[in-house]
Amino acid sequence: MTDSSRTGVRSPTRRKGFALVTVMISVLILSYLAYAVLAADRGATAGMDAQMSAARLEAAADAGVVTAVHGLAAHDAAGRWPLDGRPHRLDVDGVEVVAVIEDERGKAPFNLLGEPELRRLFEGGGASGARLDRLVDGALDWRDNGGRLAGQSLTYASRGVRPRWGPIRSIDELAELDGMDEALLERLRPAVTLFFADGPFDPEAAHPLALAAMTAQGTDSPDAIARAREMAGQRTALAISPAASYFGRALTVRVTARDARGRVFKRAVVVELTRRLDTPYWIRAVD
Known part of the structure; x- marks a missing residue:
């Protein structure tokens, strides 16, 4: 019988043990690479989700601005939004939108x-x-x-x-x-x-x-x-009558959009209503 430890020839048992270690190292490396790929995918997915949520909130806020302008320009005085600083609550595709109208002449x-x-x-x-x-x-x-x-x-x-x-x-x-x-x-x-160039303080x-x-x-x-x-809602607001015309008057539409996760987007737009059909309002400032 030949002593393998003396001849330098590895026994089958040792060769199998070495192969097993090599396989385990390879598996660990592949597992790490798979984890890294998954982590990168999750990060990219999270980033994309955040971007989509931000875009959704911004779109809802813009919809709130358009709705407010439509309410201010309504032909029917009964449906026209008053300039009383009270919040108007809207639901835009599951996003809560709160719009407040501020009269620039009241500042x-x-x-x-x-x-x-x-x-x-x-x-x-x-x-x-x-x-x-x-x-x-x-x-x-x-x-x-x-x-x-x-x-x-x-x-x-x-x-x-x-x-x-x-x-x-x-x-x-x-x-x-x-x-x-x-x-x-x-x-x-x-x-x-x-x-403040369009009228006195009101x-x-x-x-x-x-x-x-x-x-x-x-x-x-x-x-x-x-x-x-x-x-504060402690008494009835004495607002400018909705029957009055808002044309040519600078008004701020201040909108806050909030989704179910509590994320918030705010928009403030100073608009001026016109009597033109092609451009019913001008945007004088955006914040």
């Missing part, structure tokens, strides 16, 4: 506000003390040439921010004001407008914060208090 015209109005506006939004002073000075300097005494030009320069030194073109510009934060900006957003459908800015009594004015109660 404070930011580019036309003087120091007293700006102070009441920011104070009504929650600012006080030194922060309130910085906001007022900063807003005036942002629109003016920066030559005001005790202004905020040096503060802007130290932050690397260059003021427009002219009328603001977007509400988002207010985020650059010294003392502004996201919470205050969101409170101001529905109360101020840049589209308190009937005004935002409470806009009323506070435009009246000497501020947030304590009876109109501001009453309007806040109306928007």
